[in-house]
Amino acid sequence: MERAMPAETRPPGVVPAEPATVLLPGHDVPLGRYTTVRRLLPQRTRRMVGAWCFVDHFGPDDVGDRTRPGMQVPPHPHTGLQTVTWLLDGEILHRDSLGNVQHIRPGQLNVMTSGHGIAHSEKSPATRPPVMHGVQLWVALPDPARSGPADFRHHAELPRWRERDLTVTLLVGELSGVRSPAVAHTPLLGAQLEPESAGPVRLPLRRDFEYGVLVMSGAAEVDGVHLTPGALLYVAPGRTSLTVGQGAGARLLLLGGAPFEEPLVMWWNFVGRSHEELVAATEDWAAGRRFGVVADDPDPPLPAPALPTVRLKARDRHGQVFG
Known part of the structure; x- marks a missing residue:
């Protein structure tokens, strides 16, 4: 596990040295009443990958009967x-x-842009199928996209090809000259x-780019590190290749991106830049403003939890506090 000075006591402007790779263990978090997920980001000393x-990462879960309603x-x-x-594996209905x-x-891929x-x-x-298994990911939006209009796209087909002895399915971005x-x-x-x-x-x-690798099923060796579901291998910028071995039959997720340098405030389902932004979002949700009404869903909306009693502070990708 990465050892670093706690974010709250790190001197302003001091950025920890980037280790070449860091294995970050996840932790279990309840999602609704029936689903538990393994949360791999954010973590205290590694907030983001790009x-x-x-x-x-959720599942594989048995959702084959009425006593196990799934997500x-x-x-x-x-x-x-x-x-x-x-x-x-499985199926989810988005509204x-x-x-x-x-x-x-x-x-298939669902990408929803909140704006x-x-x-x-x-x-x-x-x-539904009897097994549910997958990942839910968030991407922080930069200006001006974060204050722009909302959007939703469903991609029924994605680029898929063989790269040496790997089968690659490209979700987002570009790899080996192929673009999603x-x-x-x-x-x-x-x-x-x-x-x-x-x-x-x-x-x-x-x-x-910096990268993160997680095993969704099976096991694999990535740059000499044995990976099984439940941990994320962080790979710092500066690398030009990654070695995958001992992984026949496994399914891995490779995430990457240019380091995101803007400090963020993350709370509940919101990503912002200041405490005031998140307070406004919470108040708008409670008042029925801004977010609209979900189509054809009979369930009442989730109420926002009570805001923390302390001021929410922005953190950079290393966990350093700003403000």
């Missing part, structure tokens, strides 16, 4: 971010306040990797 600011997240708001949903009603299945504000719900449909149709507002990468042999396989990287 603009990826939130990584949840049941009622209408809730977002601002200042994109949500990126990727399934390995939002733009009027979109969209099923997502394995091999200044959007609301949505995510639920396992009544008729998904819209990104900062230099970003998201790709599923499926090793087809014991390896090793060398994958090209951008020197100016």
